[in-house]
Amino acid sequence: MESNRSLLLAHTVSPEWSCALCNKLETRLPSGAVENAVTPAETRASIEATEMLVVGQLEPEWLDHARRLKLVQSLWAGVDMYPRDDIEEAGVSMANAAGVHAQPIAEQVLGYMLQFERGLREAMVNHRRGVWESIRGGELGTKTVGIIGVGAIGSRVAELASAFGMETIGTKRDTSTTPDALDEVFPAEEYHKLLTRAEYVVVACPLTDQTEHLLGIDEFRLMNRDSVLINVARGEIVDQDDLVRALQYGLIDGAALDVFEEEPLPADSLLWDLSNVVVTPHMAWTTSETTERWADLIADNYRALADNTPADITNRVL
Numbered sequence: 001m002e003s004n005r006s007l008l009l010a011h012t013v014s015p016e017w018s019c020a021l022c023n024k025l026e027t028r029l030p031s032g033a034v035e036n037a038v039t040p041a042e043t044r045a046s047i048e049a050t051e052m053l054v055v056g057q058l059e060p061e062w063l064d065h066a067r068r069l070k071l072v073q074s075l076w077a078g079v080d081m082y083p084r085d086d087i088e089e090a091g092v093s094m095a096n097a098a099g100v101h102a103q104p105i106a107e108q109v110l111g112y113m114l115q116f117e118r119g120l121r122e123a124m125v126n127h128r129r130g131v132w133e134s135i136r137g138g139e140l141g142t143k144t145v146g147i148i149g150v151g152a153i154g155s156r157v158a159e160l161a162s163a164f165g166m167e168t169i170g171t172k173r174d175t176s177t178t179p180d181a182l183d184e185v186f187p188a189e190e191y192h193k194l195l196t197r198a199e200y201v202v203v204a205c206p207l208t209d210q211t212e213h214l215l216g217i218d219e220f221r222l223m224n225r226d227s228v229l230i231n232v233a234r235g236e237i238v239d240q241d242d243l244v245r246a247l248q249y250g251l252i253d254g255a256a257l258d259v260f261e262e263e264p265l266p267a268d269s270l271l272w273d274l275s276n277v278v279v280t281p282h283m284a285w286t287t288s289e290t291t292e293r294w295a296d297l298i299a300d301n302y303r304a305l306a307d308n309t310p311a312d313i314t315n316r317v318l
Contacts, residue, residue: 006033006049006050006051006052006302007025007029007033007034007035007050007051007052007053007054007298007302008034008035008036008037008043008046008047008050008052008053008054009021009022009034009035009036009037009054010037010043010047010053010054010055010056010058010062011037011038011039011040011042011043012043012055012056012057012058012059013054013055013056013075014056015038017075017290017291017294018036018038019036020291021054021291021294021295021298022034022036024291024292024294024295025295025298025299028295028296028299029299029302033302035050043062044062044065047062047065047066047069048065048066048067048068049068050066050068050069051068051069051070051071051305052069052070052071052073052298052301052302052305053066053069053071053072053073054073054075054298055072055073055074055075056075056076057081057082058072058082058083058087060083060086063083063086063087063090063092066090066092069090069092070092070093070305070310071092071093071094071095071301071305071313072087072092072093072094072095073094073095073097073297073298073301074094074095074096074097075097075100075294076096076097077096077097077098077099077100077101077151077152077153077206078096078206078207078233078234079094079096079206079317080206080207080208080234082094084317084318087318088318092318093310093313093316093318094316094317094318095297095301095313095314095315095316095317096315096317097293097294097297097315098151098152098315099152099293099315100290100293100294100297101153101284101285101286101290101293102152102153102155102156103156103287103289104284104285104286104287104289104290105153105156105157105204105232105284105285106153106156106157106159106160107160108232108258108280108283108284109157109160109202109230109232109284110157110160110161110164112228112230112256112278113140113143113145113161113200113228113230113256114140115256115278116200116228116253116254116256116278117137117138117139117140117143118137118138119135119136119137120137121278122135123135139165140161140164140165140166141164141165141166142165143166143167143199143200144166144167144168144169144197144198144199144200145157145158145161145166145167145168145169145198145199145200145201145202146169146170146194146195146197146198146200146201146202147168147169147170147171147182147194147202147204148170148171148191148194148201148202148203148204148205148214149170149171149172149188149203149204149205149206149233150170150171150172150178150179150182150185150204151204151205151206153204153232154170154172154202154204154205155179155181155182157202157204158170158179158181158182159179159181161181162181162183167183168181168182168183168184169182169183169184169185169186169194169197169198170182170184170185170186170194171185171186171187171188171190171191171194171205172185172186172187172188173187173188175187188205191214192219192222195219195222195223196222196223196224198223198224198227199224199226199227199228200227200228200230201223201227201228201229201230202230202231202232203215203229203230203231203232203233203237203238204232204233205233205237206233206234207233207234207236207237211234211237212236212237213236213237213238213239214237214238215229215237215238215239215242215243216238216239216242217239217242217245217246217251220242220243220245220246220251220252221246221251223251223252224252225250225251225252225253226253227252227253228252228253228254228255228256229243229252229254229255229256229257230255230256230257231255231256231257231258231259232258232259232284233259234259235257235259235260235261235262235263236261238261240260240261240271243255244270244271244274247274247276247277248270248274253276254276254277254278255271255276255277255278256277256278256280257271257277257278257279257280258280258281258282258283258284259282260282263281263282264281265279265281297314297315300312300314301313301314
């Protein structure tokens with residue numbers, strides 16, 4: 001693979017990340033191999049000579065001009081937002097960033113659980129009010145966490161939860177292999193069994209036609225009234241209107257949400273006003289270490305293309 005302009009960071013990679021990522025890639029790849037497009041015009045001008053394209057989002061028309069393109073590398077684990085049929089028709093491979101964000105997301109899930117379990121939300125409210133009031137919290141070690149979608153993120157959640165002594169159960173499309181930290185696994189279609197047992201339900205599965213609005217009012221009725229829903233996957237997996245109803249009427253105890261059906265979350269959303277909801281701005285995936293993991297993944301896949309060994313592409317989805 002030619003080193004000159006063979007790897008392009010499209011302008012859809014946020015400038016917040018692209019400069020740092022470009023700098024890290026330049027220490028891992030041959031001189032001149034990396035080009036960082038800042039504008040749509042720069043992406044369009046460079047894409048014809050590009051063999052590996054790193055994207056935040058991808059415009060389908062780029063594929064009409066990317067005559068040498070061999071691999072689209074997404075910076076996200078989910079690929080539901082990409083024109084996968086167009087990529088496949090163009091004869092181009094695609095890889096995602098599964099696993100890159102597992103550690104920070106799993107840590108945030110533990111943070112959510114601790115907020116609810118130890119009464120930290122109430123303590124912070126009292127702090128702002130200047131009120132000294134005793135709060136009796138619980139212990140995570142006596143609770144069960146149910147993970148819908150035990151992939152890289154779900155597996156890391158299970159590992160951290162297990163370290164707290166929690167019972168860990170989850171769903172997995174392929175149950176022939178199970179992470180050591182998972183106490184019990186169910187096939188993906190049997191997720192209802194998990195809902196009836198877990199005090200904390202973590203949504204970590206990809207968004208597909210099958211998982212869109214996977215959780216609605218019927219599912220919330222199955223959950224324990226003292227249970228908490230945590231969504232770090234995609235907002236569309238949860239019927240947001242039904243979730244608001246479940247929270248308002250006490251079908252579940254609370255929710256911690258990092259993803260939403262519409263982002264940013266509209267100012268008039270009732271989720272802002274509910275006292276039993278923690279809202280964070282789709283931030284669970286991001287830390288200062290993220291670019292290091294991205295750079296390692298991209299460099300590994302670059303070398304797989306350079307060596308003409310596509311079977312060695314990490315996280316290949318097409």
